[in-house]
Structure formats: C-alpha cells, structure tokens
Amino acid sequence: MRLIIFGPPGAGKGTQAVKISQEYKVLHISTGDILRASVKEGTELGKLAKTYMDKGELVPDNVIIGIIKERITTQDSQKGFLLDGFPRTIEQAEALEKMLNKEGQRIDSVISIEVDDEEIVKRITGRRVCEKCGSMYHIIFDPPTNMGYCNKCGGGLYQRDDDSEDVIRTRLQVYRRQTEPLKKFYKKVGILKRVDGLGTIDDVFERIEKILKGVA
Numbered sequence: 669m670r671l672i673i674f675g676p677p678g679a680g681k682g683t684q685a686v687k688i689s690q691e692y693k694v695l696h697i698s699t700g701d702i703l704r705a706s707v708k709e710g711t712e713l714g715k716l717a718k719t720y721m722d723k724g725e726l727v728p729d730n731v732i733i734g735i736i737k738e739r740i741t742t743q744d745s746q747k748g749f750l751l752d753g754f755p756r757t758i759e760q761a762e763a764l765e766k767m768l769n770k771e772g773q774r775i776d777s778v779i780s781i782e783v784d785d786e787e788i789v790k791r792i793t794g795r796r797v798c799e800k801c802g803s804m805y806h807i808i809f810d811p812p813t814n815m816g817y818c819n820k821c822g823g824g825l826y827q828r829d830d831d832s833e834d835v836i837r838t839r840l841q842v843y844r845r846q847t848e849p850l851k852k853f854y855k856k857v858g859i860l861k862r863v864d865g866l867g868t869i870d871d872v873f874e875r876i877e878k879i880l881k882g883v884a
C-alpha cells in the first residue's frame with residue numbers, strides 16, 4: 669500500500685498518519701519530521717531548512733526530492749509507505765511519479781483531509797509536540813494526562829516555532845498557492861479521496877479506514 673496523506677497545515681495529517689501506519693504496518697515518512705530532526709541535530713540540511721521553515725515557506729524542491737528519493741528506496745519501504753507532508757508542489761509530485769515509475773510502482777490513494785481555516789487555526793495554536801519522541805498532542809482536543817509532559821515517554825512538550833499566528837498565515841497562503849493545486853493533479857489520475865476532517869481523531873480515522881478497505 670502506497671499512500672499520500674494530504675491537507676493543509678494542521679489538518680491532522682501527522683495524527684492520522686501515526687494511526688494508519690500502526691494499523692496497516694506501513695512506513696510513515698514525514699518530511700516535516702525529517703527536517704525538524706535535522707534542525708535539532710544542527711546538520712547542514714537542518715541549518716538550510718530552518719531558514720525556510722521559520723518563515724513558513726517551502727524548503728526548495730531539489731532538497732526535499734533528494735530526501736524522499738533516499739527514503740523510498742530503502743528496504744523497509746518496500747512493503748509500502750505513507751507520505752505525510754510530501755508532495756507539496758507539482759514539481760515534487762512529478763518527481764515522485766518518476767521515481768515510482770522506475771520501480772514499476774505507483775501511489776494507490778491520496779487521502780485529502782478537508783478542514784476549514786477556522787478549525788486549522790484552533791488546531792495549530794493548540795498543538796504541542798514531545799521534544800523527545802515527537803508524539804503530538806493538543807491542549808484541548810487531545811491533552812496529555814500530565815499537562816506539559818508526554819504520555820508515552822515523559823518528555824517535555826513544546827510549541828513548534830512555526831505554529832505562531834503570523835507564520836500560520838504565511839503557511840496557509842503557501843498551501844493555497846503551491847500545494848492545493850495538487851488535488852486537481854491527483855483527481856485527474858483518479859486517486860484523490862476526500863475525507864471530512866471535522867470531528868474527533870477517531871471519527872476521522874474511521875472515515876479513512878473505510879477508504880483503505882478498498883485499497884489494502
């Protein structure tokens with residue numbers, strides 16, 4: 669099973685991706701997580717990526733395409749994978765198609781989580797991430813048992829630098845201009861599956877499972 673989980677920032681892609689990858693045993697590849705790990709390690713890639721991420725802009729296509737190429741050719745991606753946060757531009761989508769074609773593979777479904785802007789802002793401003801294991805919480809919608817600490821590993825929770833209100837505005841504009849056109853791209857291919865992203869995390873997951881039953 670090769671999937672893309674698609675949607676605006678804060679739609680719940682990462683949250684659902686974790687559930688899908690657990691349930692269907694597919695590798696979860698999040699470009700945002702890869703970049704944040706590089707920033708934390710202070711690598712050259714991290715230093716470069718941070719200059720774009722802090723402003724809410726996209727990291728250049730050639731950099732991101734290189735990262736994905738490396739990940740989807742590894743042994744553990746052979747059983748399938750779930751791309752989260754990639755592709756974000758038409759150029760990235762075309763590069764992905766080329767990579768997969770070479771291997772005689774293709775994407776089975778693009779699951780598009782549909783959420784309005786008001787909900788996005790609520791979700792992003794309340795998002796908290798574990799500094800140790802990367803688990804995601806929301807201060808109201810999905811709070812940890814001990815405020816400020818991760819349920820799974822006890823690590824401290826932090827707010828992402830790019831989750832401030834002014835950066836969110838830029839990220840939404842970037843999404844509308846550069847990423848949303850991909851829906852048309854995948855609709856043409858006939859693999860776009862729209863999912864209502866409102867409701868609880870479990871409600872949304874149930875809707876996704878219904879779609880995946882036709883794919884898995």
Ligand code: ADP
Pocket residue numbers: 675676677678679680681682683684791792794795796804805806807809810865866867868869870872
């Ligand atoms: P994305 O990966 O699309 O940026 P996340 O999965 O990080 O989005 O979700 C953004 C925030 O919204 C997180 O704090 C998460 O806990 C919360 N969230 C995710 N899904 C839902 C939902 N269905 N209802 C309410 N909050 C949600």
Ligand code: AMP
Pocket residue numbers: 677678699700701703720721722724725726727728732752753754755756760830839
């Ligand atoms: P995310 O965790 O998916 O919200 O991504 C956080 C930030 O990482 C984005 O705002 C971009 O700056 C960068 N990023 C993540 N994925 C990509 C991608 N596919 N293309 C370009 N930039 C990306």
